[in-house]
Amino acid sequence: MASSSTAGSAEEMKRQNRSFVLQALRKASPVSNAELARHTGLSIMSISTIIKELQAIGLVETSGSGESQGGRKPLLYQLHQQNYVISVAIHVDNIQTAKINPQGKIVQVEKKSVCGQLQQNEWAALVCDLIDQLLENSADKAEVMGIAVSAPGPVDVDTGTLLNPPNIKAIEQWEVGALLEERYRLPVVLERDANAAALGEHWFGSSEKKSSMLYVFADQGIGGGIIFQGKVYRGFLNGAGEIGHHTIDMDGPKCSCGSYGCLEALASGIAMTKKAETLQAQSEALSAEKQQITLEKIFAAAESGEPLAMQLLEESANYLGVGIANAANILNPEEIIIGGAIVHGYPAAMETISYLVNDRILYNGKEPMIIKRSQFKEEAQLVGAAAVILDHLFSNPQLLMK
Amino acid sequence: MASSSTAGSAEEMKRQNRSFVLQALRKASPVSNAELARHTGLSIMSISTIIKELQAIGLVETSGSGESQGGRKPLLYQLHQQNYVISVAIHVDNIQTAKINPQGKIVQVEKKSVCGQLQQNEWAALVCDLIDQLLENSADKAEVMGIAVSAPGPVDVDTGTLLNPPNIKAIEQWEVGALLEERYRLPVVLERDANAAALGEHWFGSSEKKSSMLYVFADQGIGGGIIFQGKVYRGFLNGAGEIGHHTIDMDGPKCSCGSYGCLEALASGIAMTKKAETLQAQSEALSAEKQQITLEKIFAAAESGEPLAMQLLEESANYLGVGIANAANILNPEEIIIGGAIVHGYPAAMETISYLVNDRILYNGKEPMIIKRSQFKEEAQLVGAAAVILDHLFSNPQLLMK
DNA sequence: TATACTTATTAAAATCATTTTAATAATAAA
DNA sequence: TTTATTATTAAAATGATTTTAATAAGTATA
DSSP, X not given: OOOOSOOOOHXXXXXXXXXXXXXXXXHHOSEEHHHHHHHHOOOHHHHXXXXXXXXXXXXXXXXXXXXXXXXXXXXXXXXXXXXXXXXXXXOSSEEXXXXXXXXSOEEEEEEEXXXXXXXXXXXXXXXXXXXXXXXXXXXXXXXXXXXXXXXXXXXXXXXXXXXXXXXOGGGTTOOXXXXXXXXXXXXXXXXXXXXXXXXXXXXXXXXXXXXXXXXXXXXXXXXXXXXETTEEOOOSSSOTTOGGGSBSBTTSOBOTTSOBSBHHHHHSHHHHHHHHHHHHHHOHHHHTTOOOOOHHHHHHHHHTTOXXXXXXXXXXXXXXXXXXXXXXXXXXXXXXXXXXXXXHHOTTHHHHHHHHHHHHOSSOOSSOOEEEEOSOSTTHHHHHHHHHHHHHHHHSGXXXXX | OOOOSOOOOHHHHHHHHHHHHHHHHHHHOSEEHHHHHHHHOOOHHHHHHHHHHHHHTTSEXXXXXXXXXXXXXXXXEEEOTTOEEEEEEEOSXXXXXXXXXXXXXXXXXXXXXXXXXXXXXHHHHHHHHHHHHHHHTOSOGGGEEEEEEEESSOEETTTTEEOOOTTOGGGTTOOHHHHHHHHHOSOEEEEEHHHHHHHHHHHHSSOOOOSEEEEEEESSSEEEEEEETTEEOOOSSSOTTOGGGSBSBTTSOBOTTSOBSBHHHHHSHHHHHHHHHHHHHHOHHHHTTOOOOOHHHHHHHHHTTOHHHHHHHHHHHHHHHHHHHHXXXXXXXXXXXXXXXXXXXXXXXXXXXXXXXXXXXXXXXXXXXXXXXXXXXXXXXXHHHHHHHHHHHHHSGGGTOO
16 A cells, blocks of 8 residues: 555645644644644645544544643644544454554553464454454444454565464465455455564654654564654555564574574573573583573572672663664664663663673764654564554545545 | 755646656656656646657657557657766766766766875865866756765755765865856856666666665775665765665674774675785785785685685675675565665675575565676666656756756 | 548636735733 | 734635546557
């Protein structure tokens, strides 16, 4: 649905301006006509017309009146809070769905673990069940504006198809977009999980709303998403931001992607667990009481001062710092946000990463690079998906003018 | 001069449509009204109006008539071939200027070596002299549409200021944009050299005109530029694409940027020369007849089968392959173009790089990644700068409607 | 050669979203 | 209460594009 460079008509101008107003409403509501005019560059009269239009279709509501600026009090407007979008987050071992309002607030959330090897239609049934649960509570289905799906890459966003995610065979070539569109008769968009999380962070999270951002998701794997000029930068095959699979140590260990010394092979949760297991096996004393090592256990051990765990995590943070600095040198983003279990389970990682990135970036302005930890945990993809579908709807407001 | 998201008016629509038509003319001329309408999505009538307007101000000329498509022969139009832009390419040890037409053809070129340590005003005098030489031959100065400057980064494109290029102290904080604008009363733009070369390649070079491209300049240093949706992707501080300063070997040698194991420290011309010098010093037999090693000599030696030179170059190609694959994983471009002395002096590098990149990229489509060698050599930045100013003018056609 | 059919150009009228202008309403400050 | 400032609303004007219609210049076929 990439609206190509179709320029021209009054119709297109109208679409664009509605889009601007919707985005401005999202960012700055509640807001007066006058301020919207200032934000968008449109005349107050145009804003007035557009707002009335959006009010008529139930997209905008009044929200009291604001402080007087020395004259008559302005009426304030905001996006109608009773409108929602549905988010679906597909993970390797679970599915989440949520009803989310235009301010990114999760109103209701459902979750189901996926055990064993499901077939594709079983995945479909699960997703639909969870969505149905969200819709049950809705008095009026009309208040749902659209559905977004976040899923592990690679995905084809144009056709709404999951391609060949490395760890979920069953959903290969699953046309989840078409499925949901047909069943619910709503606009549906699909996005790669890290891209979705990136946009969610930019819209609703810790981002300072700079125009460009690098989002890094450091968890079992390491992914990334790029925001440029407020939009997801997808690259050619929606694969931009795959920061986990770039080499930072040519002599490093083999990665699942086939390459060597990838950031993911060095710094990810899986890499740490693997390393810990190897170390455990080497230590004969422990081999008797051998137990499953998980990322959570490593965090816990580090917290209680276990030196080996601390070293593992610090090493990971070091690799992350170098890798993120690399990406920052290639992309030159205005800010960097880091999410995922590693930075939440081991908060000290942020300091290491910040130091390394600022030490290694070439184009540094007067201020140090803004590097923040995401405030989202498990809900990162859900909130992200909401941002993705809202962005789609606001960019194509005709979809909302049923 | 970043035209922010100012949406709205009929005026803006007009500007945009003129811009579309100019770009379409550049890409597909000579071209008929009907085809322009198809290209841009505008009606034939609008195209007709716009073309007449552009003809009136001397920007467009007729170019005979085309083949009949079954009816009346169409009149063909093209950008007026007697209009030029002036390109200025600033290098560490020389300055080039050129007069270039809208098709990217160099009409006249001037060059001057810079010996010793010049002052900033001496640099300015040199640049102006060279430009004056180009203008001398021009019967009418009005035919020059604008001036572009390509320079080593970092640069501030908004103010037209060179910041602090690592190897040319004298031109630090040089406001070259303001200088030229005032002296020649023409639109002036400044761009980082690799970004300029990237756009030049995209517009006039080997690029297949895909919407996204990664350009790598592998020479004494290693730089890069990114094209996204047909535009230069600059990042925050115009530093996007600094592929030379990302780490591919954490244990690698120290780089001039302060980091370790950067691609530039491993694969660049300077790195090779340095390595060759070290090897020479180690070999006692040669230490008597010690001579200056240059990149050109390494190329020559490799061509005549000298194993050490061949090894140096092949190693460099290997590093380049890994580094470019990294960038490709982060950016996911549609095609990659490589320019600079290394791929021209050692053509075999292309095969090594192609193999490594295709082996290491994660998101590969059905076809292998398009990786080509640039067809430009010394003129890469000049042609690139021309593309940059043309892009600027065509994006802001009001600049042409004096 | 004549006729029918296509495609291109040109002119006039219509369209449509925005802006401009003017009038009215509501509030703060003097 | 008056004056100045800001907000809202209505009507008219603007301006670029599109639509409609007419004309011009070709091709294809009989």
